[in-house]
Amino acid sequence: MTAPALRPGGRSARVQESIHSAVRELLEEQDRATVTVPQIAARAGVTPSTIYRRWGDLSALLADVALARLQPDSESPRTGSLAGDLRAWAEQYLDEMSSAPGRCMLRDVQASLKPSYCATIIGGQLQAIVDRYPNEASPGVDRLINMIAAPIVFRILFSETPMAVEEVHRLIEIALNP
Template sequence: MAIIKEGLRPGGRSARVQESVHSAVRELLEAHERSSVTVPMIAARAGVTPSTIYRRWGDLSVLLADVALARMRPDSEPANTGSLRGDLQAWAEQYLDEMSSEPGRNMMRDVQCSQTPGYCVSILSGQFQAIVDRYPDNTPPSVDRLINLLAAPTVFRILFASAPLQVEELHELIELALQ
């Protein structure tokens, strides 16, 4: 008698539970103060038991990090303005705008609890790689250089300074990265 092994089905029960819980978290964070959101509230909204959440995510901070990481995945390729400088400016200005908002700041704080270190850098690397791949004749800066000179100071200032970078400062960093 042959034994048939079945793997996890994409889009199966596990995916439905994850989507339901993620949706519940997003809805609750829009409707309530972040500090008042609890696992039982999320479970009730998602139609699962709290033990399902604890079994899958461990605790609230890990769940919030998972939701934040899912939200950080870009919906589309970076803007194509026709020039490397223009693409970097469009990317940097959008990133600054999104991440310096209250939801963006919360998302970055949540990601710090992620169980997949380096995931944010891989997302940013993919965005920068898509930009530099458009301009192979320009000898574009490396992806690491762009992360170090554009993304890192932007995130640092948003999280730890009294004010985020100004757009003019971003443009100066782009000029530095292109040297």
């Protein structure tokens, strides 16, 4: 079951934001495994049935909050070159997603009914960077995802240590060379 499309404003948006805020606050205060729908509902000022009606279960709600957090708050840094912008984006992405909250977020998204949404978000971020440099040859967003983002995510999810920044830089160089 997927969450229904919500109107961009009004009561529905306020309720969703209240629930999302409650989830974020509880995840900062306690271990993820101990967070419950009744706790979230009490913190958000809604009934548990409101949460179940919109999201179906706790894992779908956690995934929805994680997906919302993946949306960037601001534009990625501008360095003056495609390679520089990609390095800045990749370093920030590696740092954020390698953190304990970032790892949990990636796992929640992976468990969601729409894990491909993560690739859509990352693809949009990378496309925005590529679009800044229309006169530079670009390998295309799919290649950037495959060569930069995918190895970062793989190491975060399936390795004890995240990828080294130097390795990320090397992958960017490879991705930019045909």
